[in-house]
Amino acid sequence: MTTMSPDAGLTKQRETLLRLYRETARGRALEDVVNQLAQTRTFRGFFHPGRGQEGLQAAVCTALNVDDYLLYAHRGLTYLTAKGMDPVSILGDFHGRLAGSTRGLGAGTVHCVDPARGIMGQGGTLGSCFPLSAGLALASKTKGEGKVAAAFFGEGASARGTFLESGVTAKAWGLPVVWICENNGWAVSARVQDVQGTADIAPRAAALGFHTQVVDGQDVLAVHEAAIEAIRQARGGVPAFIEAKTERIEGHFTGDMQPYRDRDEVAAAKTRDPLLLAGQRLVELGEDTAVLDDIREQARAEMNAADEAARTSPLPDGTRIHEGVWA
Amino acid sequence: MSDKPITYAWAINHALDEEMQRDPDVFLMGQDVGRMGGVFGLTRGLHDKFGGERVRDVSIVEHLVVGGAVGAALGGLRPVAEVQFADFLLLAGDESFHKMAKWRYMHGGILTLPMVVRAPCGIQGGVGAEHSQSPEGHYWHTPGIKIAVPSTPADAKGLLKSAIRDDNPVIYFENRRLYRVKGEVSADPELLVPFGQGKVRRVGRDVTIVAWSAMVDAALEAAEILEREEISVEIVDPRTLVPFDMETVSTSVRKTSRLLVLHEASLTMGPGAEIAARAADELFEHLDAPVKRLAGTDNPIPQNMALEQFCYPQTDQIVSTVRDLAKW
Incomplete structure (x- = not known):
C-alpha cells in the first residue's frame, strides 16, 4: 500500500509518468490495430513491431518541440503519435488510402510524413538517417531556427559508414543533432556481440565527441530525462547521443517466430515491458489502477476509431503513381 | 551588360557567386571548396567573400555531402554540393540514387529538395578508371533527378543558375576537358538557360x-x-x-x-x-x-x-x- 507523497517533485514525476504512460499506451494501441490488420492480411506488407520499445520512443518524442525535426526508425509507431501525428493519416498509409500521409502511396510505416510536425520521413535503407539528420540540423543552425534534428536507429544501423561520416561532420560543425540508438541487441537474427564485437554502441559516439548518455530504455522517466538533457546539449551546439538499452519483445517483423532466439530471453524481455513498468511505478506513486485502465481503454478506442476513418477513405487510382515525382 | 569571353570554369564560379549573392539559402559544401577554392579552382574567392558557413569544407565524406545536402534541402536551404569527381557520386550511391531521387516521391510528393550536386566528369589528365567517368546514364536511369550536361561557358553558367533555382534535385555534370575553354558569357545575373530546351x-x-x-x-x-x-x-x-x-x-x-x-x-x-x-x-x-x-x-x-x-x-x-x- 503506497500513499501519495506530498512532495512536489514526486507529484511532477507522477504527472510526467502519466503523460508518458498515455503516449506509450497510444503507440501500443495503434500497433495492436496494425498487428490485427497484418494477421487478417488487410495489410500485406512488412510491419516491424515496436513492442518493448514504445516507452523510449514516447519518452524522447514528448521531449521534442513540435517543430523539432524527427527521422524515425522502422521499429514501431510510437515515435509518430508521440510527436503529434494524426493516427488516421498513419493508418491511411497502412491501408494504402488517400487519408494516408502519402496520399495512397503507402502502405506501411516506412514513409509516413508530417512536415508541419517536423516528421520528415524515413528511408528504406537503414543508417540513411545520419546524413539526413545532419543536413536538417545544418539548415536549422544556418537559419537560426533553434530546432534539433532527432534521428532514431537500431544498434544494427549504427554500424553503417554513414554514422562515422555524419558524426565527424556534426561534431566539426556543432550541429544540433540528437541521435537515439535503440539497442535491443538484435539486428534481425544477428546478435550484436556476434557481429559488432561489443554490446555497447555509445563509446563510438563518445569517441566522435558527442555528448553521450546510456540509459535503461525500459524506464520511461530515465529516458525522458536523458532526452531533455540531450536536446539541451544539441540546442547548444553539441551533438548528442543516447543509447537506450531496450528489448525487442516480438520478431523482426510480424510473423517472425524468432527461432534464432532463446525462449528464456524473450520471456525475460516480456517482464521488462515499458508500459507494465511505467504502470507499476505509477501505482507506487499512488495512482489508481482504474485511471491506468481508463488510459489504455481510451487509447484503444481512439485507434479503433482512427482505423475506421482510415479504412473508409478512398483508394487512389492508377494515375496516382505519376503524381509527385517532380516539384 | 557586355558579354565577354571567360572560361567554362570561371562561368561556373560566376554562377555560384551570383546565386549566393542573390539568395542567402544557397551554400556550397564539398572537399576543398573553401580555403583552397576547389581542386580545379572553380570556387576561388567564394570562401573569402561569403565565409566558412556558406562555403563549407568537409572531410572525405561523400555519404554526408550528398545525404547532408538532401537533409539541408529538406530543411529549407539550397545546397550546392560538390563531389570532387563524378565517379565519387557512386560512393554516395544510397544518398544519390535513393535519398536525393526518391525522398520526395516516397513521402507522397509533399516534400521538396532544391539541391544541386556538381559532378566534374570526363577523361583528362591520366587520372584513371575511378576519376574519369561520365556517369550521367546511371542517373538518367533513376527517376527523380534532373541532369544538366553543359557544353559551353554560357550554358555552364545559365544551366547552373537554373539548377540552383530549381525545386528539384539536379546533378550538374561539368566536363573537366572543358574547364579552360573560353566563350562569351552574359554578365546579366538574370540570364538563365532553361532545362529541357536543346x-x-x-x-x-x-x-x-x-x-x-x-x-x-x-x-x-x-x-x-x-x-x-x-x-x-x-x-x-x-x-x-x-x-x-x-x-x-x-x-x-x-x-x-x-x-x-x-x-x-x-x-x-x-x-x-x-x-x-x-x-x-x-x-x-x-x-x-x-x-x-x-x-x-x-x-x-x-x-x-x-x-x-x-x-x-x-x-x-x-x-x-x-x-x-x-x-x-
Missing part, C-alpha cells in the same frame, strides 16, 4: 549528330571537315538529359533523315541507347539509315595518358561514321 549548335542538311558536354566541340570539328566533302551536319545539343528535348532532335532528324548519337560515356547501356531507341520508335518513317551510336569504349579507363584518347570518340572516328551514314 540547342542546334550547327545547322545542316544531311546528318544529325546529338551530342552534349565535351562531345559537342568534337562534333563541330568533325562537321567542319565534312563540310569540305559537301556533307552537311546538324548538331543538336540537348543541354539537359532530364528533361530531354526530344522535339528538337525530332525536328532535326525529320530534316536530315540520319542520326548519330555521340557521347563520352561507355557505349553499352549508355545514354545513347535511350536516344537511339526513341528515335527508332518515334522517327522510324523519317529515317533513311540505321541510327548510329559512337561512344566511349567498353573498358575501364587506363591511367596512361597516351591511351586515354582511345577511350572516347575522336574527331576522325566521328568523320568516318558520319561519312558512312551519309552514303545511305
Whole structure:
C-alpha cells in the first residue's frame, strides 16, 4: 500500500509518468490495430513491431518541440503519435488510402510524413538517417531556427559508414543533432556481440565527441530525462547521443517466430515491458489502477476509431503513381 | 551588360557567386571548396567573400555531402554540393540514387529538395578508371533527378543558375576537358538557360549528330571537315538529359533523315541507347539509315595518358561514321 507523497517533485514525476504512460499506451494501441490488420492480411506488407520499445520512443518524442525535426526508425509507431501525428493519416498509409500521409502511396510505416510536425520521413535503407539528420540540423543552425534534428536507429544501423561520416561532420560543425540508438541487441537474427564485437554502441559516439548518455530504455522517466538533457546539449551546439538499452519483445517483423532466439530471453524481455513498468511505478506513486485502465481503454478506442476513418477513405487510382515525382 | 569571353570554369564560379549573392539559402559544401577554392579552382574567392558557413569544407565524406545536402534541402536551404569527381557520386550511391531521387516521391510528393550536386566528369589528365567517368546514364536511369550536361561557358553558367533555382534535385555534370575553354558569357545575373530546351549548335542538311558536354566541340570539328566533302551536319545539343528535348532532335532528324548519337560515356547501356531507341520508335518513317551510336569504349579507363584518347570518340572516328551514314 503506497500513499501519495506530498512532495512536489514526486507529484511532477507522477504527472510526467502519466503523460508518458498515455503516449506509450497510444503507440501500443495503434500497433495492436496494425498487428490485427497484418494477421487478417488487410495489410500485406512488412510491419516491424515496436513492442518493448514504445516507452523510449514516447519518452524522447514528448521531449521534442513540435517543430523539432524527427527521422524515425522502422521499429514501431510510437515515435509518430508521440510527436503529434494524426493516427488516421498513419493508418491511411497502412491501408494504402488517400487519408494516408502519402496520399495512397503507402502502405506501411516506412514513409509516413508530417512536415508541419517536423516528421520528415524515413528511408528504406537503414543508417540513411545520419546524413539526413545532419543536413536538417545544418539548415536549422544556418537559419537560426533553434530546432534539433532527432534521428532514431537500431544498434544494427549504427554500424553503417554513414554514422562515422555524419558524426565527424556534426561534431566539426556543432550541429544540433540528437541521435537515439535503440539497442535491443538484435539486428534481425544477428546478435550484436556476434557481429559488432561489443554490446555497447555509445563509446563510438563518445569517441566522435558527442555528448553521450546510456540509459535503461525500459524506464520511461530515465529516458525522458536523458532526452531533455540531450536536446539541451544539441540546442547548444553539441551533438548528442543516447543509447537506450531496450528489448525487442516480438520478431523482426510480424510473423517472425524468432527461432534464432532463446525462449528464456524473450520471456525475460516480456517482464521488462515499458508500459507494465511505467504502470507499476505509477501505482507506487499512488495512482489508481482504474485511471491506468481508463488510459489504455481510451487509447484503444481512439485507434479503433482512427482505423475506421482510415479504412473508409478512398483508394487512389492508377494515375496516382505519376503524381509527385517532380516539384 | 557586355558579354565577354571567360572560361567554362570561371562561368561556373560566376554562377555560384551570383546565386549566393542573390539568395542567402544557397551554400556550397564539398572537399576543398573553401580555403583552397576547389581542386580545379572553380570556387576561388567564394570562401573569402561569403565565409566558412556558406562555403563549407568537409572531410572525405561523400555519404554526408550528398545525404547532408538532401537533409539541408529538406530543411529549407539550397545546397550546392560538390563531389570532387563524378565517379565519387557512386560512393554516395544510397544518398544519390535513393535519398536525393526518391525522398520526395516516397513521402507522397509533399516534400521538396532544391539541391544541386556538381559532378566534374570526363577523361583528362591520366587520372584513371575511378576519376574519369561520365556517369550521367546511371542517373538518367533513376527517376527523380534532373541532369544538366553543359557544353559551353554560357550554358555552364545559365544551366547552373537554373539548377540552383530549381525545386528539384539536379546533378550538374561539368566536363573537366572543358574547364579552360573560353566563350562569351552574359554578365546579366538574370540570364538563365532553361532545362529541357536543346540547342542546334550547327545547322545542316544531311546528318544529325546529338551530342552534349565535351562531345559537342568534337562534333563541330568533325562537321567542319565534312563540310569540305559537301556533307552537311546538324548538331543538336540537348543541354539537359532530364528533361530531354526530344522535339528538337525530332525536328532535326525529320530534316536530315540520319542520326548519330555521340557521347563520352561507355557505349553499352549508355545514354545513347535511350536516344537511339526513341528515335527508332518515334522517327522510324523519317529515317533513311540505321541510327548510329559512337561512344566511349567498353573498358575501364587506363591511367596512361597516351591511351586515354582511345577511350572516347575522336574527331576522325566521328568523320568516318558520319561519312558512312551519309552514303545511305
